[in-house]
Amino acid sequence: MSDGPLLRVEGLKKHFPVSGGPFGRNAGTVKAVDGVDLAVGKGETVGLVGESGCGKTTLGRCILRLQEPSAGCVLFEGEDVLKADGGALRRLRRKMQIVFQDPYSSLNPRKRVGSIIAEGYRVHGLYGQAEREERVRALIDVVGLRPEHADRYPHEFSGGQRQRISLARALALEPQLIVADEPVSALDVSIQAQILNLLVSLQRRFGLTYxxxxxxxGVVRHISDRVGVMYLGRIVELAPAAELYARPRHPYTEALLSAVPRPRPGAKAQRIVLPGDVPSSSNPPSGCTFHPRCPRRQELCTRVAPPLAAVAGIAHQAACHFPIEAVPPARGTAPPAAARHMPAPAALSTKEGVWE
Structure with a gap:
């Protein structure tokens, strides 16, 4: 086992060819993920945020090889996931699981819950029938459901209950890494709080990495140790959650935080409105891909793509030639607006076993 990070991603790319014309010729390439470097330590939660279409989900799927990357390297415990095949890949996939965004379409409507959770045991040839049933009952209890739920079908449950089933299925093979792809975005706010509490409790109990x-x-800030901000297929800022929300260094991160709704009536903060639209990932701008919308751009930005580099100690990185200067708040003053008004999900509790 490697002494380094549990997961290391180096130069990962995923490009999709675009067909066009009457003969279906290649009309271009969509650069969904375009050179991502990321390391995730054991027991850590790393959040990924960004606008729709920035490549977050594609990155997660490529890490698990649900989609084959176009280039790059994915190391899990020092082993190259992209070079594994046959039994080696099957062994790695026991250690890496995913929870999908839609808790209904990700569950087979023709199977009972007990059969869905036990499917991993059958695929990997683990345990006998009696032990499988016992383990399924234990998992159902761990995620806060009742024993009789094992005999029901997915359509008989609410959205929050279905996501609990998805979590039980992901936990069945005792993974080390779980890719949670927007696991609460389809749920009501109160149910989001329950699922987030459950995720925190499961991480403490089983030593999971997310x-x-x-x-x-708001959700990402609550649950993450570090946060990466993606824009047009690349990570443009990566930092500890508290540091990133209090003092963003990339102009895109600053604009994202300024758009967060304020939880208190009358609370004011300066909104940063970016000009134009997000460029097409099939024809990204030269140099820094954010420069057409950036209020800090200079001539260098149009020619040279900035690397993701340390801007405030090794833990805070930003892909910007001219990062925002970090100005610590004066003693006795309130923190920056982006941090001061950042809402957190209601009714959250991180106590062990508190899921309601």
Whole structure:
């Protein structure tokens, strides 16, 4: 086992060819993920945020090889996931699981819940029938459902209950890494709080590592140790959650945080409105892909793509030639607006076993 990070992603790319014309010729390439470097430590939660279409979900799927990357390297415990095949890949997939965004379409409507959770045991040839049933009952209890739920079908449950079933299925093979792809975005706010509490409790109990993908900045801030901000297929800022929300260094992150609704009536903060639209990932701008919308752009930005590099100690990185200067708040003053008004999900509790 490697002494380094549990998961390391280096130069990962996923490009989709675009067909066009009457003969279906290649009309271009969509650069969904375009050179991502990321390391995730054991027991850590790394959040990924960004606008829809920025490549968050594609990145998560490529890490698990649900989609084959175009280039790059994915190392899990020092082993190259992209070079594994046959039995080696099957063994790795026991250690890496995913929870999908839609808790209904991700469950087979023709199977009972007990059969859905036990499917991993059958695929990997684990345990006898009696032990499988016992383990399924234990998992159902762990995620806060009742024993009789094992005999029901997915359509008989609410959205929050279905997501609990998805979590039980992901836990069945005792993974080390779970990619949570917007696991609460389809749920009501109160149910979001329950699922987030459950995720925190499960992480403490089983020592799980999460790659948590979401567009909800409040949710990501609550659950993440570090946060990566994606724009047009690349990570443009990566930092500890508290540091990133208090003092963003990339102009895109600053604009995202300024758009978060304020939880208190009358609370004011300066909204940063970016000009134009997000460029097409099939024809990204030269240099820094954010420069057409950036209020800080200079001539260098149009020519040279900035690397993701340390801007405030090794833990805070930004892909920007001219990062925002970090100005610590004066003693006795309130924190920056982006941090001061950041909402957190209601009714959240991180106590062990508190899921309601």
């Amino acid at each position: 790659l948590f993908i979401s567009h909800d900045l």
